[in-house]
Amino acid sequence: MSKGHVHVVGAGIVGLATAASLVQRGYGVTVLDREGPAAGASQGNAAAIAWTDVAPLASPGLWKQAFKWMLDPLGPLSVRPAYALKILPWMLRFMAASNPAKVAQSTKALADLNGGALPAWEALWRTTGTHNQVRRDGCLELFDTVQSLEASRAGWAEQRDYGIKVEELDASAIRDLEPDLSSRVVGGALVPDWVQVDEPKVLCLSVAEWLSSQGVKFEVGEVSRLQPNDKGCDVILKDGSTIAAERLVIACGAWSKTLAAQLGDQIPLDTERGYNITIPNPGVNVNRMIMLSGHGFVLSRLSSGLRVGGAVEFGGLDLPPNWRRVDAMLAKAKLFFPELKSEGGKRWMGFRPSIPDSLPVISPATRHSSIFYAFGHAHHGLTQSAVTGQMIADMIEGARPDINPAPFAASRF
Template identity: 45%
Template sequence: MKIVVVGAGVVGLAVAHALVDEGHAVTVVDREGPAAGASRGNAGWLAHTDIDPIASPKMLRQVPKFLLDPLGPLSIRPSYLPRLMPWLTRLVLASRPSQLARSVEALVALQRLAMPAWDRLASELDLSRLIHKRGALFVFDGEQAFALGKPHFEKQRALGIACDFLGAADLRALEPGLSERIVAGAFFPDAAHVADPLVVTQALFDAALARGVAFARADIVAIEPGPPCRAVAADGAAFEADAAVLCAGAWSKPLAARLGDAIPLDTERGYNVSFPGVTGVLSRPVAFQGHGFVATPLDTGLRIGGAVELAGLELPPNHARSRALHAKASRFLRGLPAYDAGTPWMGFRPSIPDSLPVIGRSRAAPHVLYAFGHGHYGLTQSAATARIVAALAAGREPPIDLARFSPHRFH
């Protein structure tokens, strides 16, 4: 078929490659270019060992404490709260134990596909050098906090995910850059990270062009179901195809709505500060539990990022948040440069209240497929999502049950 993919982030480009593998003629359309959004500046983790949705009773219990700190792990801009209330209501409902259990089951199924799919994609495109399999650490600055976190790690172990518990001495032997404040942690040897999310996404884009994928820069404002299917741009240009795949991340909601699919997508604004050329502080990614940030040793430099700000797409960034992340990191990492030596960034994670992406067919147009809303796991789940989309486009049974990912699960 002739297929148009809307979105040139890591999900859209992975989908383009999976469709080319099936023999389809693919055009990728994006309003800016490859990796212009969250694929540019995320933390770079291939976090396939994570199995807990954001929507959970544990998270809800922490919300009051988090909201007392306007620069803490979670904040909500007061002016945005009225627009956010329907999304928050759905998040609370998704956090009920019965719903949480079903979401965990679905997330585990998708995460199990994630790393094999990335290995396959990287191998086929000769990009394996951009994936680093050095594991990841989740560390604590208090024994009590570690004890409270242990049941979660035990649950991961029960699912067959390798996890080792380490004391302070072992942690510093593994990562000498950790300060004396860190007293315990969990090591996931099978976790991975990428050289740099921008570098990886650009490499996927270049490889797609080399394989015959066409690219057009256009601001798509509607997808008309046809036939033929038409992706219509703001300037009136139209891209005709037999099928379309919507992978526009945080900008997917209005396009799905035009097709009659009301998707409760909002954005978690993530902040970071990167230090180009700074290497040697860490050798693997580290998550600082209870403090809402991670540190990733990218090939291009050290990145400190994380936290969640709920404020939509339009309000300006608040880089006091990235300063706060840096201030926290300076307590736990040796050799961290001054904040002003870094480059701050803010990006929009496309987030669904139940923490699961939307993967499936439009109600109005079965030949329009959705693949968006991956939240914190866009990079991790992109290659697996692409294989699922390719199966749907071909009319094959997908590799996992898509009921919990359905665009229609919200009605």
């Protein structure tokens, strides 16, 4: 017997995973998206289940490095001049989240959430039959200066405190694992339990196909306005049509802020624009994910080729892409892999929905008990999607999630 119906706004991986948790518990589900499954950031991410990450982006020592980066308009972190005033309130909140006490709280919450991420994905892979789209080759974090290598050891120690395996390696051992690397590398670490998917878009579409087989409906439409009522919420689309939703989950990533504001929740969400290029024939062998933390990007081996991507650009949703950022990443990647070829590469830019304390919003709306939020996952949307779906399903059922939901509440702002 159905427990009722839930409408999910957003067909990215967070919305899809939430729909999967709900349908398994007996709810009827409709997924609404302005384009369809995996049309946004869920198709262009680095394909990592980065459950081993425990540190929030905000940290006491980050500002010194961040200001250096921002002096380079093509560096790992940049702010488009046309967006500087708009991003200022977010930056001030980010600074506030960087004090040691706040960082300690965010680290604990992030470690708890990511600690549940892989088990949640293991269950979802089994249920949806997508377990064959997963690799367990680990991740190499590499450095080209002794100073940056030494600065990373504190973070590795913190990961070990949470039971995460981190194996520091010298340059010779690293090149044994990745023979095509240049001599530029001075050292790094292997995180052996890191997990990667073959192709994020294919995974999303496979989950969507499974959802369809379970009776989940997919509709295309852009939400313009929400009108809560005593029966749930009327969802008014841009074309003027209205959908009556008994329960509603807002999981539309970077576009969630406006909808939450209509409900009275002023969430400090902004967009970290990420860039990448996927090269079908890169001319080099990359055996596992390579993380170049000091340069703000990764190299990720997908079934479609090698993806070189990352970095952060604050520029909102409307400014045109700055494709020179892709060129800058490629130039740096070739310092590490001198034989890397980029011919035939497909460029992409997408929007990461980011909140200053690095914690997503996973909670009911503060004023409307039949509306729920699942957005703001920034760099961890793929990682945290399955566990987010479980938590939202618990909340809709009136059960307390296994992971403490308080740090992720919309009411914290």
